[in-house]
Amino acid sequence: MDRIRAEPELSHAQRRKVIRVTYVIAALDITWMFMQFSVTPFLAKKLGFDTLWFGYLQTLVGVLQLIGNPLFGRFGDLFGAQAALSLSCGATIVFFLLLASAEHPAMLFIHKLPTLFMHVLPASQMVVTDLSDPDRRADSLSKLGLCFGIGMIAGSTLGGHLNTRYGEKFTACVGAVGSAFSLLLVLKFIPKTTKAPTKTNSEAEKRSLFSLGEITRLLKYPGVTPTFIVKIAAGLPSGIFQSMFLIIALDMFKLDPEQNGYLMAFFGISQMFIQGVVIGPLTARFKEPTLLLLSIAISAAVGLGQAYMQTMVHFCLTVVPMMFFLSVFNVITDSILTKSVPSSDSGTMLGLCAAVQSLLRTVGPTLGGVLYVNGGVMSIGLTQCAVNVAVFGLLLLKPLSSDHHTSKTHGE
Structure with missing residues (x-):
């Protein structure tokens, strides 16, 4: 090749x-x-x-x-x-x-x-x-x-x-x-x-594109596997809610297409503000493991709020903190993971990160359907709260480290 x-x-x-x-x-x-x-x-x-x-x-x-x-x-x-x-x-x-x-x-x-x-x-x-x-x-x-x-x-x-x-x-x-x-x-x-x-680049060129071992070997780097476990565990409950959002909007809030469009625009504007204005100053002031803990704590609170929401106003109050969690959580985990491997493997690592999102989108609708049919929105919200509280507690006992930077990149 x-x-x-x-x-x-x-x-x-x-x-x-x-x-x-x-x-x-x-x-x-x-x-x-x-x-x-x-x-x-x-x-x-x-x-x-x-x-x-x-x-x-x-x-x-x-x-x-x-x-x-x-x-x-x-x-x-x-x-x-x-x-x-x-x-x-x-x-x-x-x-x-x-x-x-x-x-x-x-x-x-x-x-x-x-x-x-x-x-x-x-x-x-x-x-x-x-x-x-x-x-x-x-x-x-x-x-x-x-x-x-x-x-x-x-x-x-x-x-x-x-x-x-x-x-x-x-x-x-x-x-x-x-x-x-x-x-x-x-x-x-x-x-x-x-x-x-770098020498690493020339070595990478000799490896096979379809080698599963060359892809999964990245999991052996320090801190990579625990970060992936956190990424999947804390991300799955919110992925379940996102997959069921349209059904919740129709069944619980009786939104028509125009109102649903306004709500999606609100989602987009909230994400733009957080990604463009909020994350930069936060990452300049706080360490990544601290921001990761903060985002997971907020996700637990969002799940509790969504479990007991009754009106569209209640839901809108949870949108901004929910978008904060999704934005900060995904950015921080991706950043930690790419810093944990050589720069020659950054694409493969980001591919694995994207695969996690695809996995959540694949299993989320099925799990969400089961929870929604058996317990309604409350079961989805309480699941998100409980899982994120558990992940938060585990990270307090054994924090992830963002100090093992093996990658060498350009300065922006």
């Missing part, structure tokens, strides 16, 4: 420029993805899908992403940032073209197959991780969350208008054109590799 060649190290100004362009690429990709969310449900309904089959469709995406994330991260480490982002943007173009041509139920399943390679956000995280200083990594990664919020609002709004006025096919074609533009940005501005030239 081809190997990336060592390039001259980027200057400080060049690194900042690449990071800014990466933020733009990530924001555009999220925009196209949320624009797609305004197409697929309506098209699925037209093609005769019921709730069960639509659930199967979403499960397929979760499984494909679960498999693809670690492999894609490994691909980025071996072949470089430009190749990784190009592959992802190219897969997104195919994804939208297949969606535009979907006239049979089977085509909806076929059009999801490219999601195996659609990992623009993890690839963007790899670029930011490689080019940012370790002390500012959490802040730099949080800006990608800001891009997510921008893309969520822009994509939902644009997709709704295009689908209403011009239909599903036209909207999907716009997504394909937009993804092609993203690909041009990647080819123009993203260097072939963003990693510092």
Whole structure:
């Protein structure tokens, strides 16, 4: 297989420029993805899908992403940032073209197959991780969350208008054109590799892309496995609630589509504020293990609040602290994990982090359905509270350390 060649190290100004362009690429990709969310449900309904089959469709995406994330991260480490982002943007173009041509139920399943390679956000995280200083990594990664919020609002709004006025096919074609533009940005501005030239890089190039051992060996680094356990244990309850949110909104709060849109916008604005304004100063003032404890404590309080909420006002009061937990928790755990491995393995590590999110999205709906049917919203909220209290107690007894930095990165 081809190997990336060592390039001259980027200057400080060049690194900042690449990071800014990466933020733009990530924001555009999220925009196209949320624009797609305004197409697929309506098209699925037209093609005769019921709730069960639509659930199967979403499960397929979760499984494909679960498999693809670690492999894609490994691909980025071996072949470089430009190749990784190009592959992802190219897969997104195919994804939208297949969606535009979907006239049979089977085509909806076929059009999801490219999601195996659609990992623009993890690839963007790899670029930011490689080019940012370790002390500012959490802040730099949080800006990608800001891009997510921008893309969520822009994509939902644009997709709704295009689908209403011009239909599903036209909207999907716009997504394909937009993804092609993203690909041009990647080819123009993203260097072939963003990693510092080290001996570790040349060793990594000799390893197999499909070697499970080369991917799982990262779990042997100090602190990596405990951090992953915390990431899964504390993240699963909130993932369950997110997977059941639409059902709760319809059953408990009786929201219509317009009101649901306003609520999603509130989610996006809250996330943008926290990722863009709050996380930076927090990471500059407090150590990462401290922020991790704070986020888990807040998640426990949010679960308790959601267990006893009665009105939409009560729920809105829990949204901001819930978004704070999700933003801080994911950024801090990703930052700790990427600092725990060599820079040559940052893509693989971020792929494993993304795989955790895919795993939670895959099992969350099933567990959420069981809890909701048997105990309602209260059972989901109390589960989140109890699990996070337990994780908080364990971290007090045996804190995670963010001091074992084996990676060497550029300064931003």
